[in-house]
Amino acid sequence: MKYAITAKRDNINSHCDIHFARASFFAIYDNQSKEIKFIENEFRNIPERAGPSVVKFLSSLKTNVIVSTEFGEKIKNILDSEKIGMVIINDNKTTIKKIIEIIENKKE
Amino acid sequence: MARPKNLRKIENPPQIKGYQQVGGKNTQDAVIINLEEYESIKLCDHLSLTQEEAAIKMGVSRPTLTRVYSTARKKVAEAFVLGKNIVFEGGKVYFDSDWYKCGNCNSLFNNYMHLSKPMCSLCGSLSITPIN
Numbered sequence: 001m002k003y004a005i006t007a008k009r010d011n012i013n014s015h016c017d018i019h020f021a022r023a024s025f026f027a028i029y030d031n032q033s034k035e036i037k038f039i040e041n042e043f044r045n046i047p048e049r050a051g052p053s054v055v056k057f058l059s060s061l062k063t064n065v066i067v068s069t070e071f072g073e074k075i076k077n078i079l080d081s082e083k084i085g086m087v088i089i090n091d092n093k094t095t096i097k098k099i100i101e102i103i104e105n106k107k108e
Numbered sequence: 109m110a111r112p113k114n115l116r117k118i119e120n121p122p123q124i125k126g127y128q129q130v131g132g133k134n135t136q137d138a139v140i141i142n143l144e145e146y147e148s149i150k151l152c153d154h155l156s157l158t159q160e161e162a163a164i165k166m167g168v169s170r171p172t173l174t175r176v177y178s179t180a181r182k183k184v185a186e187a188f189v190l191g192k193n194i195v196f197e198g199g200k201v202y203f204d205s206d207w208y209k210c211g212n213c214n215s216l217f218n219n220y221m222h223l224s225k226p227m228c229s230l231c232g233s234l235s236i237t238p239i240n
Contacts, residue, residue, distance in 0.1 A: 102231045
């Protein structure tokens with residue numbers, strides 16, 4: 001499964017970004033290959049429709065689940081139709097490293 | 109007999125279960141705010157939508173939204189003035205897809221694959237509670 005985690009900076013000690021579409025980076029983690037890749041969010045400064053553009057981009061990377069602390073109001077329907085799962089982390093001080101540890105301990 | 113209430117649509121469930129007052133005496137007293145009331149405050153006050161727009165989002169008529177919103181504000185005022193806790197619970201609501209809270213990693217997630225036995229998308233735990 002491929003996870004996209006919103007990140008404030010491009011390293012694993014960075015916190016999860018509180019915005020989804022306007023997050024600075026996305027940490028793309030594949031739990032099969034255990035590979036982590038940080039991608040800069042080029043849509044974060046566009047004036048409108050950042051959400052749908054980001055979803056289209058993440059969908060093209062074949063992302064299965066998106067992890068963030070918040071999702072914008074327009075995003076939910078789009079993600080539902082793309083069959084991409086949403087996970088809301090309650091604590092925005094959670095680091096990318098911690099989230100990846102949780103995923104790695106996942107019972108399949 | 110009164111007509112049963114229509115279901116109200118909620119976009120995201122609240123991230124917390126409620127609020128606890130600080131420094132008061134009767135710490136057990138709580139005001140229960142329904143999820144539809146929580147959503148009306150979120151749409152009208154936090155996202156600054158008009159009541160008309162909020163009503164469309166929740167799939168109810170504008171007068172119904174006004175009623176729900178006014179009860180919500182009354183309850184918040186009651187909690188503030190009388191020093192009560194606030195609990196988010198219940199209400200005739202539905203979500204776009206089923207949402208659950210994981211008892212293991214404490215995250216909220218949706219059942220996007222529409223599995224009959226959903227598990228946490230993050231940690232794979234089965235100790236989950238539905239949010240409705």
